[in-house]
Structure formats: C-alpha cells, structure tokens
Amino acid sequence: MPEKIPYLDLPAQIRPLRKAIDAAIARNLDACSFCLGPDVVQFEQDFAKFCGAEHCIAFNSGTSALHIALLLLRVGPGDEVITTPYTFVATSWAISYVNARPVYVDIDDATFNLDPKRIEKAITPRTKVILPVHLYGHPVELDPILAIAKQHNLAVVEDSAQAHGAKYRGKRVGTFGASACFSFYPGKNLGAAGEGGALVTNNPEFAKRARALREHGSSVRYFHDEVGFNYRMEGMQGAVLGVKLPHLNTWTAGRQRVAQRYAELLSDTPLQLPTQASWAESVWHLYVVRHPQRDGLKQHLEANGVGCALHYPLPLHLQTCYANLGYQTGAFPVSEKAARECLSLPIYPELTDAQLQRVAAVIKEFFAK
Ligand SMILES: *Cc1c(COP(=O)(O)O)cnc(C)c1O
Numbered sequence: 001m002p003e004k005i006p007y008l009d010l011p012a013q014i015r016p017l018r019k020a021i022d023a024a025i026a027r028n029l030d031a032c033s034f035c036l037g038p039d040v041v042q043f044e045q046d047f048a049k050f051c052g053a054e055h056c057i058a059f060n061s062g063t064s065a066l067h068i069a070l071l072l073l074r075v076g077p078g079d080e081v082i083t084t085p086y087t088f089v090a091t092s093w094a095i096s097y098v099n100a101r102p103v104y105v106d107i108d109d110a111t112f113n114l115d116p117k118r119i120e121k122a123i124t125p126r127t128k129v130i131l132p133v134h135l136y137g138h139p140v141e142l143d144p145i146l147a148i149a150k151q152h153n154l155a156v157v158e159d160s161a162q163a164h165g166a167k168y169r170g171k172r173v174g175t176f177g178a179s180a181c182f183s184f185y186p187g188k189n190l191g192a193a194g195e196g197g198a199l200v201t202n203n204p205e206f207a208k209r210a211r212a213l214r215e216h217g218s219s220v221r222y223f224h225d226e227v228g229f230n231y232r233m234e235g236m237q238g239a240v241l242g243v244k245l246p247h248l249n250t251w252t253a254g255r256q257r258v259a260q261r262y263a264e265l266l267s268d269t270p271l272q273l274p275t276q277a278s279w280a281e282s283v284w285h286l287y288v289v290r291h292p293q294r295d296g297l298k299q300h301l302e303a304n305g306v307g308c309a310l311h312y313p314l315p316l317h318l319q320t321c322y323a324n325l326g327y328q329t330g331a332f333p334v335s336e337k338a339a340r341e342c343l344s345l346p347i348y349p350e351l352t353d354a355q356l357q358r359v360a361a362v363i364k365e366f367f368a369k
Pocket residue numbers: 061062063064087088090091133159161162182183184185196197
C-alpha cells in the first residue's frame with residue numbers, strides 16, 4: 001500500500017524549525033519567564049503588527065479570548081448575541097460563559113459563513129453583539145454586517161480563530177469590529193506547542209481591561225478591580241509562536257497553492273468544490289468539499305490511507321448542550337445540509353504535488369465505482 005497521507009502533518013511543520021524552537025525554549029527556560037513575560041510581550045507586538053492592529057493581548061486559548069471579548073462589551077444575562085450555528089462550539093461557549101443567549105442565523109451556502117441577509121430578522125431589543133466567524137479561513141462578508149451593526153447600535157466581534165492573515169477587500173481580518181479573537185491551537189494556521197490565543201483591538205480601553213481580566217482582574221498586583229481570570233499565555237508558547245510567526249505568510253502561500261491545485265485536479269469530479277468570493281483572500285485553514293455521498297467517500301479515502309475529517313458533523317443548534325435553546329431540526333436548513341455533505345481534505349503547505357495527485361486519484365476511483 002502506498003504511503004499514508006495524514007489529514008494533518010504537524011511533524012512536517014516542526015522538523016525544519018526544530019533547532020530554532022529548541023533554542024527559543026531553552027532561552028525561555030534559562031530566563032524562567034514562564035507566565036507572560038518578555039517572549040509573550042514580543043509576540044504580542046509582532047502579532048498586532050501582522051494584523052494591522054494597535055493592540056494584541058495574548059491568552060491561554062482562543063476560547064478565553066472570546067470570553068473576554070464579550071466581557072469587554074459588557075454582555076451579560078438576558079442579552080443576545082447573533083452568531084452562526086455552523087462553527088466550532090467555542091464560538092458559542094463565549095456567549096454561554098457570560099450567561100447570554102446565542103441567537104443563531106443560518107449560513108450562506110457558498111462560503112459557509114453567517115449570511116448577512118438573514119441577520120436583521122434575528123435582531124431584538126436584547127441583541128448586543130454580532131459574532132461572525134471567518135470559517136475555514138475564508139472571511140465573512142463584513143460590509144453588510146458592519147452596516148447592520150451600525151444601524152442597530154450593535155458591536156461586532158470577529159472570531160478569527162481559523163483566519164490568521166485572511167483578507168477582506170484587501171485588508172487583513174482583525175480590525176473590522178470592536179475586537180477579534182485568534183486561536184493558536186496546534187492545528188490552526190499559526191499554532192503554539194500547546195494552547196494559546198489572542199485578542200486584537202484598536203481600542204486602548206479594551207486593551208487595558210483585557211490585560212487586567214486575563215490576570216485575576218488586576219493591573220497592580222494583589223489589587224483586584226473586578227472579578228478576573230487566570231487566562232495568561234505561557235512564556236514558552238510566546239517563545240514558540242515568535243519562531244513560527246515569520247513563516248506564516250509562506251505557509252499561507254503554500255495553503256493557497258494546495259487549494260488551487262485541488263481545484264484543478266478535482267474539477268472533473270462530481271464534488272462541489274469550495275470557492276473564494278470576489279472580495280475575499282482566504283488563508284485556507286480547511287479545504288472542504290461537498291457531496292451527498294460524503295460518508296461513503298470518507299470511508300473510501302480512509303480505507304486507502306488518505307486522512308480526512310468532518311467540520312462540522314452537527315450544527316450547534318442541534319447539540320445536546322444547547323437543547324435548552326429550543327431549536328428544532330430544520331431551523332437552519334443550509335447549515336444542516338452542509339453538515340451532512342461536508343468533507344475536509346488534507347491541506348497544509350508541506351503537501352507535495354504527488355500527494356495531491358494521489359488524493360485526487362483516490363477520489364476519482366470512488367466515483368468510478
Ligand atoms: C479553534 C477555534 C476556537 C477556539 O480556540 P481554542 O484556542 O481551541 O480555545 C474558537 N472558534 C473557532 C472558530 C475555532 O476554530
């Protein structure tokens with residue numbers, strides 16, 4: 001049997017950087033700057049610059065950053081946050097953590113992202129925030145969302161956990177709303193050697209309060225202005241991210257090459273391929289194809305040593321943990337259909353053309369049967 005093609009190949013990413021990462025970790029160990037510290041401060045400055053944002057506050061996860069983003073906007077019990085049911089569950093956790101209510105709005109069939117045309121119908125006097133996700137690395141259509149938010153006096157928070165460096169109308173995501181949240185979970189486009197996240201914002205008051213909330217609600221040690229959290233990024237994660245960030249643009253170009261190659265290789269298959277909107281530059285966190293025989297194709301790929309995955313098999317409004325919200329099957333047909341048909345193929349910059357050709361050949365074999 002030919003060599004397996006893993007769905008994700010983190011060892012291939014680490015291998016060429018191993019010496020630099022070892023040295024960065026050793027420096028951090030020698031300095032004993034384990035919680036925040038100079039490596040994290042340097043990374044915050046570099047990542048803010050990367051996003052074109054004034055401030056970056058590093059967290060111990062993207063989920064923590066999202067939680068703080070809603071606290072900064074004083075979202076609380078009784079408030080509603082409009083968001084997508086077709087995302088990783090952490091987008092909704094932030095809303096639940098502040099005891100607000102997720103109000104789901106169905107997605108756009110072409111981009112899998114929150115559909116701006118459906119937002120206004122979901123606005124009530126309790127709505128405080130619109131929380132769109134740049135899913136799979138493809139930016140959401142921001143202009144209409146920002147216009148609706150302005151008209152109804154709502155804040156916008158970008159869940160950018162999958163979209164480091166993605167561009168909307170030529171500008172990187174992260175500074176379109178009140179704040180934006182990123183994840184550095186190892187499998188993300190920029191990943192730590194463990195957990196990590198960040199919030200970026202142009203608002204100095206938000207930055208100041210976010211720094212305090214992340215560190216037990218204190219800006220002066222042992223004086224606590226409000227109930228806070230231990231959401232600090234570890235120094236070693238800052239050190240590792242500092243080694244990796246300079247490679248991100250090259251990695252993104254590699255992902256874009258893979259996406260383009262898939263588009264060529266799979267054009268004559270029955271698969272529905274992902275597209276890029278005219279105003280979008282995707283960073284291709286995932287390459288998600290669609291077909292009604294998704295389950296059979298998944299089995300066939302796995303049986304032939306090609307890794308694949310589902311993002312996401314069950315929309316959030318149908319998850320057990322959110323049964324209390326009272327949504328029924330059929331509430332969001334576009335999301336529900338996407339959940340039945342989506343299949344994520346391997347996409348990372350290290351994939352060779354031979355590997356991509358093999359993925360395509362295995363897919364074609366399935367449809368030839
Ligand atoms: C990964 C992810 C998160 C959560 O980030 P963590 O760092 O894993 O806590 C939030 N939203 C989306 C869309 C994600 O993909």
